[in-house]
Amino acid sequence: MRKPKITKAMIDAYDEYTHLTLDRRRFMETLTRLTGSGAAAAAIAPLLAADPARAAIVAATDERIKGEDIAYPGADGEMKGYLVRPAGQDGKLPAVMVIHENRGLNEHIRDVARRLALEGFMVLAPDFLTPSGGTPADEEKARQMISALDPAKTTANSVATVTYLRGRPDGRGKVGAVGFCWGGGLTNRTAVNAPDLAAGVAYYGMQPDATDVAKIHAALLLHYAGLDERTNAGIPAFQEALEKNGKDFQIYIYEGANHAFNNDTSAARYDKKAAELAWGRTVAFLNKHLS
Known part of the structure; x- marks a missing residue:
């Protein structure tokens, strides 16, 4: 056939x-x-769909990085996540939170965290399903669990993660966030609610309410897929509010790309050209605002 x-x-x-x-x-x-x-x-x-077998670009055993699963204080109880940093660097590093898609903390997001660590950052990828027992292996179940989360409590746990990273003795005190899809929306909400967030990078993330934009202190880098009509419908109001409130932001729309264009485990939606361009912009942006 x-x-x-x-x-x-x-x-x-x-x-x-x-x-x-x-x-x-x-x-x-x-x-x-x-x-x-x-x-x-x-x-x-x-x-x-995403294929977990395609997840590892940087292996967990790569000698250039050091990763570990950790627990840390959330807003109301313990949070768990994957912490990774460059190996052989004992000095203080800029810190970045990587926020997963609506599949939870899976191998792809762990791999993205390792990729970012190779760029010189200390990276924490939280499992925002920790309060529900953690990310399951079944992707379908993970999506259902994500949809059942309380948005306010989840945002509070994200803000608590920023606080945790900012207070780590091996960090420089500046924290950024990079989120994808569901995580992109949470990155935007975190920027609204975490005045200590220095930089936020949202990949095709849903926008916050325009009335909340005034609360944002972080510089924002916003990546959108040109064919993503559902998410892109919120761009005009968000952009207008950012401009009206004098915020530091950049918006890039990758024409011809689909939602989730950065996820290289999805054969149908991954766009290599858009992903590489957005990644280069992301790393440069984080270096600029977290140095």
Whole structure:
């Protein structure tokens, strides 16, 4: 059987399923209609999803980094996360929180944390499902657990993570945040609620309420995918509020790219050119604001 071409309609259906409905049966019915058969839909679905086998760009055993799972104080109880820093650097480092997608703290996000550590940062990737027992191996279950989280409590745990990193003796006292998708939205909410956050980088993240923008102190770098109509609908109001309140921000829209273009474990949505350009801008931005 010849594999059908992956279309924007198929990607949009997957985006609706993973971010709005969480209804896999309805998604597969839509995909079957779009591809023409159940067999074709079954072949396409894994290409739209993330493949954990593609996760490791920087291995956990890479001698250039040192990583460990840690526990630290959250807003109301213990939080857990993955802390990684460059090996052989005993001096104080700028700190960055990496906020996962709605799949939880999985191997891809751990890998992203290691990539950022190789750029010279101390990186903490929290597991925001800690209060619910931690990120499960089942991606479907993780999404359901993420959707059940209390946004205010989750934001409070993110702010507590900034406080923790800012107080670490091996840090320089400046903290940045980088978030993807669900984590991009949480990065924006953290910027609203954490006056000590120095820099925030949101990849295709939902925007905060425009009335809250005045509370932001962090410099912001906002990456959006050109084809991501759902997320991009909030750009104009956010940009207007940032400009009106004199905030330090940059917005980049990567034309032709889909939502989650940075996630290289998703064959259908990963855009190498956009991802590499956004990553270079991210590292330069963090170096500038956390030095």
